[in-house]
Amino acid sequence: MPFDNLLIDDNDNVRTITVNRPDKLNALNRQTLNELHQAIIQACTDESVRVIVLTGAGEKAFVAGADIGEIREQSAIEARAFSARGQNLMSLIQSLDKPVIAAINGFALGGGMELALACHLRIASDNARLGLPEIKLGIMPGFGGTQRLLRLVGTTRALEMSLTGEPITAQRALELGVVNQVVASDELKSTVTGLSTSLAAAAPEAVRGILQAVNQGAETDLNTGLALETARFALCCATEDMKEGTGAFLEKRKPEFKGR
Ligand code: COA
Numbered sequence: 532m533p534f535d536n537l538l539i540d541d542n543d544n545v546r547t548i549t550v551n552r553p554d555k556l557n558a559l560n561r562q563t564l565n566e567l568h569q570a571i572i573q574a575c576t577d578e579s580v581r582v583i584v585l586t587g588a589g590e591k592a593f594v595a596g597a598d599i600g601e602i603r604e605q606s607a608i609e610a611r612a613f614s615a616r617g618q619n620l621m622s623l624i625q626s627l628d629k630p631v632i633a634a635i636n637g638f639a640l641g642g643g644m645e646l647a648l649a650c651h652l653r654i655a656s657d658n659a660r661l662g663l664p665e666i667k668l669g670i671m672p673g674f675g676g677t678q679r680l681l682r683l684v685g686t687t688r689a690l691e692m693s694l695t696g697e698p699i700t701a702q703r704a705l706e707l708g709v710v711n712q713v714v715a716s717d718e719l720k721s722t723v724t725g726l727s728t729s730l731a732a733a734a735p736e737a738v739r740g741i742l743q744a745v746n747q748g749a750e751t752d753l754n755t756g757l758a759l760e761t762a763r764f765a766l767c768c769a770t771e772d773m774k775e776g777t778g779a780f781l782e783k784r785k786p787e788f789k790g791r
Contacts, residue, residue: 553589560598596641617674662698734772
């Protein structure tokens with residue numbers, strides 16, 4: 532289904548979803564948020580899609596936040612619904628059993644940083660700037676940023692970033708563990724393509740198990756997390772892909788995983 536504010540591209544089991552409002556630095560207005568939700572549902576229910584990449588159109592921005600013009604016009608009731616809708620989208624992304632990679636090609640501010648934080652892996656171009664500048668607008672993050680940043684970097688840095696609203700460089704984001712890798716902007720696409728293609732070729736049950744064990748394990752006690760790991764490990768061992776992966780190792784060849 533075509534979208535007004537998103538571009539969709541499929542390649543080698545990798546679906547790239549590009550937020551496409553470059554004249555507004557890809558800001559998330561209500562329509563774009565709804566379209567992103569639909570696009571994520573489509574990608575997660577399409578069996579040919581093994582990996583999802585999220586990025587922004589143009590050279591300047593990943594996503595520069597929620598649409599400030601729309602926020603200004605909202606009543607408190609509408610704002611509550613907007614925040615819930617944004618949080619639902621971010622939680623949906625984080626809970627997917629397919630890896631979602633944020634290719635952060637510029638400003639990732641406010642809702643843009645929150646979108647990136649909900650992804651499983653984050654690759655940033657060296658010109659990217661990440662931040663939660665809501666405080667400068669007299670508001671606060673509303674799409675899960677206070678919670679996901681806190682869990683990623685701890686109270687000290689989460690409060691510093693949220694209270695000052697000052698964006699950080701890609702390099703600083705790497706030092707804090709907010710992003711996985713920083714690359715030159717002209718290498719972002721090829722780096723993300725390499726990573727996503729290799730993840731798309733991995734055994735899907737193993738990928739699903741790792742995503743669930745790490746994501747749910749982060750929110751539970753150690754013994755519950757370990758029990759989950761054991762259950763998912765056993766499930767992997769019931770797959771043909773396990774036979775293929777271990778056999779390929781012993782036969783000194785490359786495995787060909789079939790998702791069975
Ligand atoms: N919502 C709505 N419009 C936005 C936007 C947002 N979050 N971020 C940028 N835009 C729009 C600008 O209003 C401008 O539109 P115009 O050309 O119609 O005036 C266009 O995108 C380009 O932005 P501009 O501010 O001119 O670019 P810049 O290079 O001077 O500055 C930023 C870039 C990212 C520093 C600046 O746009 C900015 O601070 N954006 C808001 C970030 C923010 O507070 N996000 C959290 C929102 S809750």
